[in-house]
Amino acid sequence: xxxxxxxxxxxxxxxxxxxxxxxxxxxxxxxxxxxxxxxxxxxxxxxxxxxxxxxxxxxxxxxxxxxxxxxxxxxxxxxxxxxxxxxxxxxxxxxxxxxxxxxxxxxxxxxxxxxxxxxxxxxxxxxxxxxxxxxxxxxxxxxxxxxxxxxxxxxxx
Amino acid sequence: xxxxxxxxxxxxxxxxxxxxxxxxxxxxxxxxxxxxxxxxxxxxxxxxxxxxxxxxxxxxxxxxxxxxxxxxxxxxxxxxxxxxxxxxxxxxxxxxxxxxxxxxxxxxxxxxxxxxxxxxxxxxxxxxxxxxxxxxxxxxxxxxxxxxxxxxxxxxxxxxxxxxxxxxxxxxxxxxxxxxxxxxxxxxxxxxxxxxxxxxxxxxxxxxxxxxxxxxxxxxxxxxxxxxxxxxxxxxxxxxxxxxxxxxxxxxxxxxxxxxxxxxxxxxxxxxxxxxxxxxxxxxxxxxxxxxxxxxxxxxxxxxxxxxxxxxxxxxxxxxxxxxxxxxxxxxxxxxxxxxxxxxxxxxxxxxxxxxxxxxxxxxxxxxxxxxxxxxxxxxxxxxxxxxxxxxxxxxxxxxxxxxxxxxxxxxxxxxxxxxxxxxxxxxxxxxxxxxxxxxxxxxxxxxxxxxxxxxxxxxxxxxxxxxxxxxxxxxxxxxxxxxxxxxxxxxxxxxxxxxxxxxxxxxxxxxxxxxxx
Numbered sequence: 001x002x003x004x005x006x007x008x009x010x011x012x013x014x015x016x017x018x019x020x021x022x023x024x025x026x027x028x029x030x031x032x033x034x035x036x037x038x039x040x041x042x043x044x045x046x047x048x049x050x051x052x053x054x055x056x057x058x059x060x061x062x063x064x065x066x067x068x069x070x071x072x073x074x075x076x077x078x079x080x081x082x083x084x085x086x087x088x089x090x091x092x093x094x095x096x097x098x099x100x101x102x103x104x105x106x107x108x109x110x111x112x113x114x115x116x117x118x119x120x121x122x123x124x125x126x127x128x129x130x131x132x133x134x135x136x137x138x139x140x141x142x143x144x145x146x147x148x149x150x151x152x153x154x155x156x157x
Numbered sequence: 158x159x160x161x162x163x164x165x166x167x168x169x170x171x172x173x174x175x176x177x178x179x180x181x182x183x184x185x186x187x188x189x190x191x192x193x194x195x196x197x198x199x200x201x202x203x204x205x206x207x208x209x210x211x212x213x214x215x216x217x218x219x220x221x222x223x224x225x226x227x228x229x230x231x232x233x234x235x236x237x238x239x240x241x242x243x244x245x246x247x248x249x250x251x252x253x254x255x256x257x258x259x260x261x262x263x264x265x266x267x268x269x270x271x272x273x274x275x276x277x278x279x280x281x282x283x284x285x286x287x288x289x290x291x292x293x294x295x296x297x298x299x300x301x302x303x304x305x306x307x308x309x310x311x312x313x314x315x316x317x318x319x320x321x322x323x324x325x326x327x328x329x330x331x332x333x334x335x336x337x338x339x340x341x342x343x344x345x346x347x348x349x350x351x352x353x354x355x356x357x358x359x360x361x362x363x364x365x366x367x368x369x370x371x372x373x374x375x376x377x378x379x380x381x382x383x384x385x386x387x388x389x390x391x392x393x394x395x396x397x398x399x400x401x402x403x404x405x406x407x408x409x410x411x412x413x414x415x416x417x418x419x420x421x422x423x424x425x426x427x428x429x430x431x432x433x434x435x436x437x438x439x440x441x442x443x444x445x446x447x448x449x450x451x452x453x454x455x456x457x458x459x460x461x462x463x464x465x466x467x468x469x470x471x472x473x474x475x476x477x478x479x480x481x482x483x484x485x486x487x488x489x490x491x492x493x494x495x496x497x498x499x500x501x502x503x504x505x506x507x508x509x510x511x512x513x514x515x516x517x518x519x520x521x522x523x524x525x526x527x528x529x530x531x532x533x534x535x536x537x538x539x540x541x542x543x544x545x546x547x548x549x550x551x552x553x554x555x556x557x558x559x560x561x562x563x564x565x566x567x568x569x570x571x572x573x574x575x576x577x578x579x580x581x582x583x584x585x586x587x588x589x590x591x592x593x594x595x596x597x598x599x600x601x602x603x604x605x606x607x608x609x610x611x612x613x614x615x616x617x618x619x620x621x622x623x624x625x626x627x628x629x630x631x632x633x634x635x636x637x638x639x640x641x642x643x644x645x646x647x648x649x650x651x652x653x654x655x656x657x658x659x660x661x662x663x664x665x666x667x668x669x670x671x672x673x674x675x
Contacts, residue, residue, distance in 0.1 A: 007403050023457065026439030027422060052439075065441040065598075066422035068381055084343030084539055088588070089501035089576045122425060122592070124382050125346040127574065128499060128506030129204035137384065141173035 012044045016051045026052060026062055030069055039070035074112040075117035077155040080134040081143075083107075083120040086127035095148050096120070096130055102152050105147060116155040160193040163237060164219070166213040168267070168353045169196030169385040182230045183211075184609060192238065200230065200354015202251050202269035210248065213237035221248040251382065256505060261486060263494050264471045265347075265510045268354035272397060274392045276400040279357040285402065287473030290412050291365045298369035299325055302472060304480035306492025311337055311428075311465030312540065312569040312645070314491075317472075320462060321531055323452035324370040327460040332372035335365050335420070335463040338379040338386070339421050339428040341639070342541025343596045344500040344572030348466035350508055352379070352386035355470070356393035357402075362469035364407055365476060366462050367414040373489040378433050380421040425542075425596040429644045430449065432464045432598055443598045444644040457569030465570070467496060488514035491557040501538075501574035502528045502592050511556075518552030521575055532577035536585075536661065540569025542592050543649035544584065544658035565656060567649070582661035587615040589653035593646060596633055604647025609637040611654065628665065631658070 009010045018024045029048055033040055040063050044126055049056040079143045081087075081096050103118055110117040126132040129141035135151050165171075165180040180196055187194035202221075210223030213234060222233045229246055236244035262268075272278045279285070299476030303318025324332060332600060336359065338402045340348040352361060363375045379387050387567050394416050396564070397403040416425020419437055421427050427436045431445035434456050471493065475483045483493045491513035497520060499506045504526030521527070521537055528534055536546045544567035547554065553590060554564050561568045588613035590624055599603045611634055617627045632651075637653035642648040 024419070024437050024439040027419065027436065031420060031422070042218075058440075062439070067161050068421075068423035081490055085542060085574075085588075086344045086500040086574045087586075088585075089574055089580070112619075116265060121382060123341055123343045123345075124169075125172075125340060125349040125503065126170055126173050127344045127346055127572070128508075129174060129208065130501065134382075139169055139173040141170065 005072065007037070007041050007043060009043065009047070010048055012041070016048055018049050026054075026059070028088060030063065032070040034069060042071070075114050075155075076097045077116045077136055077157075079103075079116060079155060080119045080124075081107070082122070082124050082126070082130065082132045083125040084127075087124075087131040090130045090142075095143060095145070098145060098148060099152065101153070102149070122141040160195050161212040161238065162195050162197060164197050164199045164203045164214075166209060166456075167199035167273070167385065167389070168269075169383070170205050170207075170350075171201055171208040171210070171462045172385065174208050174224065177609060178212070178213065178227060179209055179225055179230055181229070181232055182220055186231060186234050190417060197272045198274075199271065200268045200273050201508070202257065202348060203265065203350065204251070204254065204256050204505070205507040206505050207248060210235035210251070211237070212251065212286075213241050213354055215241040217241070218250050221251045222246045223248055235564050241324050249385075256507070256509070256524065260510050260512050261494050261512055262626065263474050263483070263486075264352070264467055264496055265355070265508060266357075266474065267560060268508075272357060273354055273356055273389050275398045276393075276402065278359060279355070283477065284357055284473070285361060285408065287476035288361050288365055288402075288408060289649065290406065291476045291651045292412075295368050295412075298365060298476065301480045302369070304477060305475045305483040306480075306487070307468060307471055307475060307483070308491070308558065309465060310467035310471070310570065311430075311494070312567065314568075316465060317468050320464070321369055321453055323450065324372070324460045324462050327453055331374070331457075331459050332370055333456045333459055333461040334366045334370070334372045335376035335434065335461055336363055336377040336466055336469055337428065337430060337433055337463055338377050338383075338466050340383070340431060340466070340570065341380060341425040341428045342543075342570050342572055344538065344541060344574035345498050347496040347498050347508060347571060347572045349383050349386050351466055351470050352383070353389050356390050356560075357397065358402065358470045358473055359390075359466055360393060360397050362472040363416060364402070364414045365472050366464070366469060368407070370460070370462055372462065373415070373449060375416045376437060377418050378421060378427070378437055379616075381420055381423055386478065387418060387420060394418065412472070423584070424598075425592075426644075426646055429646060432644070434461065434463065441598070443600045444646075445641060450654060466590075488512075488555060488557050489559055491559070495556060495568070495571050497556065498570075498572045499525045499575075500572060502530055503575050504529045504574045513557050514555050516552065517547060517554050517556065517573075518549075520556070520573060521552065525573075525575065528575060528577040530577050530579075532579065535578040535580055536576045536657075538574045538576070538584060538585075539572070539655065540567040540652075541572050542589060543567070543645060543652055544569045544572075545652040546660060547656070548660040550660070565659075566652065580666035582657040583615060583619050584658040586654045586665075587612060589650050589657075590615060593650040597646060601641070601643040603641035604636045606644070607634055607647065608650060610634060611650075621666060624666055628658070631650070
């Protein structure tokens with residue numbers, strides 16, 4: 001998964017330069033920045049704006065519009081629980097409640113020790129083998145309380 | 158001993174059930190036993206309750222085993238070495254399974270069978286026959302697609318051929334083919350399966366579209382939640398370029414066409430075609446007012462064909478077998494087949510492609526086998542988060558665009574999510590409004606504000622606060638959203654809400670006034 005590392009203006013400039021001349025470069029740039037830094041560092045926004053000749057507000061507007069872009073680093077582990085209808089039909093509500101209780105965070109929050117971010121996701125396309133989850137980019141289906149507990153144990157590492 | 162071919166699906170549904178570990182174990186076992194084994198990461202056949210479903214190639218066809226768990230691998234491997242021998246998980250030939258025999262696989266003809274990353278395998282299974290026929294008479298492509306009766310499989314059901322004709326008739330230096338692979342509807346996974354199981358059929362379909370309308374560049378916009386599909390599509394595009402089916406001279410012809418994958422960023426509304434185009438351009442995914450149509454002014458203001466994955470992936474077989482062949486399946490104005498996705502609380506979930514006309518009841522009870530919880534089916538949501546909830550009383554509805562519309566529902570992208578009797582329909586109605594509030598692009602007021610007011614109103618109804626009054630407010634709000642929203646997000650959110658209210662009033666604390674009003 002993505003590793004959050006310190007801000008590096010040279011790396012950001014290199015990433016921006018890599019995509020700048022493609023058609024519709026903003027999303028590919030933001031994806032690459034997030035892959036490199038684990039989030040979209042604020043100092044990157046004016047650099048992107050400058051390179052693409054758009055306003056900083058436009059860049060910030062895009063960063064905040066899409067659920068995927070983070071404005072702060074996530075926890076060391078990211079556990080996403082699918083909360084869409086097909087998973088609801090198979091008990092995802094109870095699993096989300098269990099995860100929130102065991103991790104002591106609400107959906108959408110990162111634990112105080114920075115160990116884990118718990119997030120809802122609206123559909124992983126695993127609706128015939130639901131409920132499903134994604135941990136650090138790995139997908140897991142047919143989730144039940146036991147499997148969830150194993151994923152929660154993984155976040156302790 | 159010759160090399161034994163073993164298939165371990167690389168489809169995300171199989172991977173999420175442990176297929177990657179199983180593939181590794183088989184590799185280890187083969188090395189330890191000194192047996193020559195070729196492991197192929199195929200797509201899924203679509204019998205998802207059997208995933209991970211492994212197959213071995215024998216002289217008598219492929220023999221499947223599933224669902225294989227970690228502890229079963231060694232035993233299954235032994236059975237496979239014994240020429241597809243006995244094992245408690247032995248399924249037999251996948252194509253002989255009743256779930257497969259009842260289907261008509263046109264769009265999904267190769268899914269689960271071929272090696273998705275191999276252009277040679279694709280061609281050996283009938284791939285690029287459609288494109289070759291298209292190249293023989295390029296001026297006829299649009300007419301052929303129009304005559305086939307193919308309608309947009311993304312949900313709107315707009316005739317694909319007419320869309321293409323509009324773009325073909327519009328003069329421009331640059332035109333685009335955009336594939337909408339932002340499959341965000343819960344209960345749908347057919348786009349994902351095709352991209353992971355038979356990506357070349359999508360590449361071929363998009364190339365045919367490019368030749369038909371005069372476009373040389375295509376984009377596939379895939380949602381970020383589909384990392385496996387993104388990988389396979391990128392590999393297939395690279396293989397396509399190497400194999401000369403993409404590039405300056407498509408299959409040695411005078412036509413140029415190339416493709417690029419672009420990845421979404423978690424916004425559901427980008428499944429709406431104009432929001433998708435804005436997103437591709439690097440903007441917030443906000444819906445555009447129409448006109449102008451994307452066919453006239455689409456991506457970067459250029460004429461653009463934007464179609465769903467399934468629409469484009471169905472074009473090759475139409476070109477190969479002819480419009481008449483395809484049109485002969487189906488009912489009414491819904492021609493051909495629909496890859497239906499059976500999801501949620503079902504015994505036999507998966508991909509079921511069949512001609513339009515099968516009833517909802519057959520799909521849920523006979524094919525899907527009812528709820529795996531063993532409880533009775535209470536409601537079925539058809540067509541994703543914006544689709545209506547159907548009660549058992551409407552199970553005789555045939556799967557057909559118009560028949561579902563007549564019952565105040567929609568078939569959407571063909572996803573069916575089944576709920577047992579423990580579901581609280583007021584809660585589902587609330588969720589529909591909440592989802593719309595979170596995902597609204599914010600451009601139009603009925604959707605942006607209406608959804609938030611909708612959550613509040615359902616909350617009051619659930620708490621029994623002035624219930625009758627609030628039911629009226631909710632109904633009125635739904636009308637405003639339905640007729641006043643710019644796109645289907647705000648416009649269709651009333652479907653799940655109103656269907657829940659209409660068919661399951663008891664979950665809203667049924668009042669005599671509500672029933673009298675019907």
